[in-house]
Amino acid sequence: MAETRVIRLTEVRKTYSSGDIQFEALRGVSLEINQGEYVAVTGPSGSGKSTLMNILGCLDVATSGRYEIAGQDVSRMAEPELADIRCRWVGFVFQQFNLLASMPAWRNVELPLCYAGVGPAERKRRALAALADVGLADRVNYRPGQLSGGQQQRVTIARALVTGPALLLADEPTGNLDSTSAREILSIFDRVHHEGRTVVLITHDRDVARRADRMIEVRDGLILDRSRSSLVVAP
Numbered sequence: 001m002a003e004t005r006v007i008r009l010t011e012v013r014k015t016y017s018s019g020d021i022q023f024e025a026l027r028g029v030s031l032e033i034n035q036g037e038y039v040a041v042t043g044p045s046g047s048g049k050s051t052l053m054n055i056l057g058c059l060d061v062a063t064s065g066r067y068e069i070a071g072q073d074v075s076r077m078a079e080p081e082l083a084d085i086r087c088r089w090v091g092f093v094f095q096q097f098n099l100l101a102s103m104p105a106w107r108n109v110e111l112p113l114c115y116a117g118v119g120p121a122e123r124k125r126r127a128l129a130a131l132a133d134v135g136l137a138d139r140v141n142y143r144p145g146q147l148s149g150g151q152q153q154r155v156t157i158a159r160a161l162v163t164g165p166a167l168l169l170a171d172e173p174t175g176n177l178d179s180t181s182a183r184e185i186l187s188i189f190d191r192v193h194h195e196g197r198t199v200v201l202i203t204h205d206r207d208v209a210r211r212a213d214r215m216i217e218v219r220d221g222l223i224l225d226r227s228r229s230s231l232v233v234a235p
Contacts, residue, residue, distance in 0.1 A: 005071070006166050006198045007033040007056065012065035014051050025051040027221035028065070033200065035166070038193040040201045040209035043218035050171075052218060053202045057090050057169045058082045070166045087115050091160030093170040097152045099144040105131055106140040109159045116163060130158035134188055150181030157188055161197075168192060170201045174208060186211060 014026040025048045033039055043049040054060035055067060058074055061082070066075045070089050074082060086092075091112075099108045109127040118126070131140050134154040144152050153173060160168055170189065174182035186208065193199050193213075201212060209215050217224045 004035040005032055006035050006037075006069065007031065007200075008066075008068040009055075010066040012055065012062045012067060014048075014055065014060070015063045025221055026055070026062070029221075029223055031216070031223060033198060035198055036193070036196050037214065038189075038199045038201075038212045040203055040212035040215045041218060041223075042203060042206070042209050042215060044204070047218040048221040049202055049218040051221075052223070053169065053171055053200075056167070056200060057092060058086050087112060088163065089166045091163065091165035091168045093153070093156050093160050093168065093173045095172040095175040097144065097149075097156050097176075099152060099155060101144050104141045104143055105136060105147070105155045105158075108144070108155055109162055112159060112163045126162050127158070130162040131155070133161070134158045148181065149177050150184055153177060153181070153185050154188070157185070157192075161192070166198060168197055168199045170199070172203055173201065174203070174205065182208075 009029055009031045012026055012029045013024065016023045016025060029052065041049050041052060051060070055062055058069070058077075061077075062075060066073060068074070069085065072085065074085055077085070100111075106124065106127045109130050110123040113123040113126060128137075128140055131137060131154075134157050136151060136154050136158070139147060139151060142151075144155070147155065168189075173189075174185055177185060189199055189201065190211065199212075201208070203209050
């Protein structure tokens with residue numbers, strides 16, 4: 001069976017300007033990620049990995065080059081089109097959780113379905129199923145402040161997966177967690193990967209990165225694609 005490509009970047013550059021000063025955060029990056037791959041992106045602060053993550057998630061656009069997600073060229077899309085791509089194709093898991101404190105867990109999870117135009121009954125059904133899938137069937141009516149850090153991150157994973165995205169993009173998802181909670185969260189990513197999801201995980205933790213099939217080190221706006229055994233991950 002032919003591989004299905006989820007991500008293709010071709011000679012992507014990103015330049016930031018401040019007055020007369022220009023900084024090239026990405027310097028001609030090319031990368032392909034196929035359906036079902038589990039990829040860890042690593043690198044020191046200022047290496048360009050956050051810029052790369054923002055472009056992969058359609059939170060930012062490249063200065064030049066081409067970016068295709070699920071076969072669609074998003075390089076020159078306007079913000080309304082990018083918002084639609086984010087809603088339909090990308091699930092986000094952030095270090096800071098980004099949950100709405102006033103809403104119970106299931107309402108937080110259903111939010112992407114609201115933006116997608118799904119009806120109320122179906123939204124709730126899918127949100128409850130997603131929470132059960134991450135082990136929170138008994139916490140669906142709890143607000144974020146009533147949940148531990150690990151449980152809040154499970155809510156964000158459920159929210160990321162509830163739309164059935166082609167790409168799960170996680171930015172330092174264990175950065176705010178204790179070691180036990182971090183292991184539990186990573187086991188969910190492992191399971192999601194084994195179920196056939198495409199996972200791209202941004203991390204500075206070498207032990208976290210080694211769980212992936214492939215590790216990509218970002219340095220000075222360039223990426224190095226190497227095997228698990230040969231890559232030296234930046235601290």
